[in-house]
Amino acid sequence: MKCQFCEKPATFHITELTEPVGPQVMHLCEEHAKGFLNKEASPPMTAIASALAKQLGGQSGDALEELDQKECPVCGISFFEFRNSGRLGCPYDYTHFESDLRPLLINVHDKTEHVGKKPTRSAGTADSLAKMIGLRREMEEAIEREDYERASEIRDEIKAMEDPIAPPSTSSDTQS
Amino acid sequence: MKRDADFDELARYRGEWMRGEGPESDIVISTRIRLARNLADFPFIRRCSDEDRLSIERTVRARMESLTDQRWKSAHYVDLEPLSEIDRQLLVERQLISREIAESDGSRAVAFDAAEGYSVMVNEEDHLRIQVMKSGLDIKNTWEQVNRIDDMLEEVILYAFHPRYGYLTACPTNVGTGLRVSVMLHLPALVITEQMDRVFRSMQRINVTVRGLYGEGSQYTGDFYQVSNQVTLGHTEADLLALVGDEVAPRIIEYERKARQALLKNNRDDLHDEVSRAMGILSTARKISSEETMHHLSKIRLGISMGLIEQPDVKVINQLFLQTQSAHLQKLQGRVLGTAERHARRASFLQHHLAGKDDATWN
Ligand SMILES: [Zn+2]
Ligand SMILES: [Zn+2]
Numbered sequence: 001m002k003c004q005f006c007e008k009p010a011t012f013h014i015t016e017l018t019e020p021v022g023p024q025v026m027h028l029c030e031e032h033a034k035g036f037l038n039k040e041a042s043p044p045m046t047a048i049a050s051a052l053a054k055q056l057g058g059q060s061g062d063a064l065e066e067l068d069q070k071e072c073p074v075c076g077i078s079f080f081e082f083r084n085s086g087r088l089g090c091p092y093d094y095t096h097f098e099s100d101l102r103p104l105l106i107n108v109h110d111k112t113e114h115v116g117k118k119p120t121r122s123a124g125t126a127d128s129l130a131k132m133i134g135l136r137r138e139m140e141e142a143i144e145r146e147d148y149e150r151a152s153e154i155r156d157e158i159k160a161m162e163d164p165i166a167p168p169s170t171s172s173d174t175q176s
Numbered sequence: 177m178k179r180d181a182d183f184d185e186l187a188r189y190r191g192e193w194m195r196g197e198g199p200e201s202d203i204v205i206s207t208r209i210r211l212a213r214n215l216a217d218f219p220f221i222r223r224c225s226d227e228d229r230l231s232i233e234r235t236v237r238a239r240m241e242s243l244t245d246q247r248w249k250s251a252h253y254v255d256l257e258p259l260s261e262i263d264r265q266l267l268v269e270r271q272l273i274s275r276e277i278a279e280s281d282g283s284r285a286v287a288f289d290a291a292e293g294y295s296v297m298v299n300e301e302d303h304l305r306i307q308v309m310k311s312g313l314d315i316k317n318t319w320e321q322v323n324r325i326d327d328m329l330e331e332v333i334l335y336a337f338h339p340r341y342g343y344l345t346a347c348p349t350n351v352g353t354g355l356r357v358s359v360m361l362h363l364p365a366l367v368i369t370e371q372m373d374r375v376f377r378s379m380q381r382i383n384v385t386v387r388g389l390y391g392e393g394s395q396y397t398g399d400f401y402q403v404s405n406q407v408t409l410g411h412t413e414a415d416l417l418a419l420v421g422d423e424v425a426p427r428i429i430e431y432e433r434k435a436r437q438a439l440l441k442n443n444r445d446d447l448h449d450e451v452s453r454a455m456g457i458l459s460t461a462r463k464i465s466s467e468e469t470m471h472h473l474s475k476i477r478l479g480i481s482m483g484l485i486e487q488p489d490v491k492v493i494n495q496l497f498l499q500t501q502s503a504h505l506q507k508l509q510g511r512v513l514g515t516a517e518r519h520a521r522r523a524s525f526l527q528h529h530l531a532g533k534d535d536a537t538w539n
Contacts, residue, residue, distance in 0.1 A: 075223040087301070089223035091214060091336035091344040094351070101348060105341075108349055111410020114342025116353040117323075119330050122337045123216040129336065132217035140227050158217060162334050 003029035052083055052104060072096045074130045090133055095126040123161070132161055177241055177287065181252040183263045187499070187507035188535060191270060191290055196494040198312020202481035203429050205360040205400065205494070207318045207421075208271070210307035211326050212345045212354035214336040220346040221299055229283040229299055236298050239332040240287055248328075251289040257282070262512065265503035271309060273297055294325060301346050302354075304329070313359060313429075315421030319413070342409060352409030355416055359425045364399040364478040365435035366428075368447075372401075375428060383407050384424050399474045403428060436482055444484075451479030458526045463519035469500050469526065488530060496529060508535070 001010045008029035068080035077089030079097060088094070094101065105112050123129040135158050142151040198204070214220060218232055237253060256264060256277065264278040272288045277300040288295035297305040306329070308322040336344040342352040350356070366372050379386045383406045403424055405416045439447050454472035458464070477493045479485045498504060500522050506513050509521055528538045 075219040077223055085222065087222045087346045088220055088348065090219035091216065091338070094338055094341050094344055104348055105351070105409060109352065109407040109409040111352075111407070113340055113410055114338075114352045115410060116342060116355070116412045117326075119335050119337050119343075121330070121334060122339075123334060126338065129216050133219055136217055136228070136231075140225065162217065 001027050003027060003032055005029075005032045067100060070097070070100075074133050090130075092126060092130040092133065095130075128161060132158055135161075177248055177251045177253045179253055181254050181288075183266055184507055184510070186270070186290060187266060187504050189290055190491075190495050191293070191498070195311040196490040198310065198314050200425075200429055201312040201490075203361055203363070203432050204313040204425065205362055206309055206311055207314045208307060208309040208358045208360070209315075209318045209322045209417075210305055210356050210358075211322060212302040212343065212350045212356075213304040213306065213326070213329070213333075214344055214346070215303045216334040216336045218303065221301060221303065222346060224299075226282060232303055233283040233285050233298050236304065236333065237285065240296075240329070242332055243328055245328055247289070247292065250291065251287055253287045254285060256284045256286060262503050262506055266507055269498065269501045269503050274300060274305075276300060292321075294321060296325065296329070302350070304333075313421065313425055315357065315359075315417050319357075319417055323413075350408050352407075353411070353413050353416060355408055355413055356404050357417055357420045358402050358404035359420060360400060360402050361425070361428060361432070362399060362474065362477060363401050363428070363432050364474050365439050366432050367399045368439065369435045371431065371435060375431060379403065379424065382419075382424065384420060399478075401428075436478075440482060447482075448479070448484045451475050451484050455479070455485065455530070459530045460527070461523045463516070464523045464526065465519060466501055466522065469522060470497070473497055473500075488532065492529060496526060500525060508538075 002008070003010045004027050006029060008031070010027035010029055068078065068083070070079045071077065072089055072093050073096065074092040075089035077093065079100060082088055082093070082097070088097075102112055123132065135154050139151050139154040139158070142148070142154060215232060215235070218224065218228055221229070224232070233255075240248065240253065254267075256267075256273070264273070267273040267286065267288075268275050268278050270290065272290065272295040273286050274297065277284055277286075277297050280300075282299070284297070284299035286295055286297050292308075293310055294306075294308045296307075306322055306325050308318050308325070310318045310321075338344055343354040345351045345354055363372065363375075366375060376386050385404050385406050387402045387404075403420060405420050408416070411419075454475035458469065458472050458476070473493055473496055476485070477490060480488075480490050480493065499508065502518060505518055505521055505525065508525070513521060525538060
């Protein structure tokens with residue numbers, strides 16, 4: 001793919017998330033990408049594009065390509081697709097792409113640790129969260145091939161994973 | 177919860193946040209707070225299959241209906257997919273749903289109570305977008321209400337939450353608290369005195385976004401601006417609420433007040449003339465676009481709050497801002513109108529209400 005502004009190959013695919021127009025994808029060579037990103041970006045969404053470019057700017061084309069092809073095992077989204085859309089594919093992406101997302105979070109929020117409200121129940125680990133999404137996929141596939149027995153087994157399994165997380169009646173230390 | 181809503185009734189209803197009351201209501205139209213939440217066991221919307229989306233919508237609806245809280249009894253649950261374009265547009269004009277969810281495809285819904293000023297969008301960019309809107313600058317009550325709804329939903333819905341990154345959202349710009357607090361301001365004096373650029377610049381350094389409202393693209397109409405927090409991760413909800421509600425909004429309000437005083441002192445006659453002309457145009461025009469309407473209503477609103485004119489009540493102006501928009505006008509008329517017809521009906525609606533008459537006698 002060629003740069004939008006010249007004949008050089010486009011190595012940066014930047015999504016400018018402007019509201020209310022929506023995402024605008026820019027395909028730029030390195031030089032034009034730098035020029036574009038040095039402009040005063042309109043917050044907050046452009047922050048994603050500029051953080052990514054900064055983070056990826058020093059890398060070789062090969063390294064970039066490799067990262068782009070990295071895929072989430074749960075939802076299948078590639079890093080390339082995330083870069084292009086600015087949207088992640090599933091909750092597990094925050095775990096799977098963690099090291100790639102951290103610089104971006106710092107750039108956008110200046111922080112990487114949540115300090116606010118917490119839900120009284122949670123899915124537990126990122127892995128159990130991934131497992132639940134995977135099970136749901138499996139269930140849909142089972143329904144599709146009309147294997148309703150398997151589908152209902154999976155449904156129960158998902159339910160079992162969801163339910164025991166309700167706070168035990170003995171504990172009264174949950175936040176209000 | 178009621179499984180549908182009467183959209184004709186909704187178009188006539190003035191709405192809590194349009195009261196034109198509340199703290200600082202001469203400048204602050206409304207306070208809106210939203211929380212982005214996702215279900216733990218589904219992919220984010222972008223990677224959802226049609227079955228996933230349908231399943232999310234059904235799960236959320238069933239869980240909401242299982243809630244026994246009295247306040248949900250009066251709420252409506254509306255499936256957006258089969259809705260007519262005008263009805264969807266009506267919900268956008270009332271800010272109960274976003275333009276994005278109105279224009280997207282597939283299973284999606286909204287639970288709302290227009291009287292209480294809250295709505296929960298299902299399958300927007302995130303699985304859930306909970307929002308509450310109130311008249312004037314009212315961060316505390318708005319937050320209390322949105323937080324209570326979140327608590328209620330959390331009892332029946334397992335959220336995607338990460339110990340380090342907080343509430344997980346489709347876009348990393350919302351992760352953490354998932355909280356966006358927005359205050360809608362009417363800033364005509366800063367616009368007239370050409371100081372908005374300065375306000376924009378001073379806000380860039382302190383993690384808030386200032387955005388023109390009601391306009392298409394970069395066109396700001398009606399002198400409305402929305403200020404909201406930019407970051408969501410690494411700060412408590414209380415900090416983010418204070419940033420917008422105690423720090424930024426009061427500062428902009430003060431700028432606007434100063435600009436108004438300066439106008440009164442130096443340009444009183446010019447301003448009075450402009451306000452009167454705006455009133456004249458809206459009271460006598462035979463056809464008028466919504467953009468021009470917005471522009472003149474803004475001037476009249478300024479004239480009222482500065483004491484230049486006494487009639488009509490600011491409540492009437494707020495109502496006209498809402499009900500002269502296309503979908504409202506068409507619902508009130510009871511049928512689809514072409515552009516030319518809309519312009520004529522809008523003019524007649526304005527004339528009627530600026531003359532102090534009520535809806536019932538408009539035709
Ligand atoms: Zn180029
Ligand atoms: Zn994923």
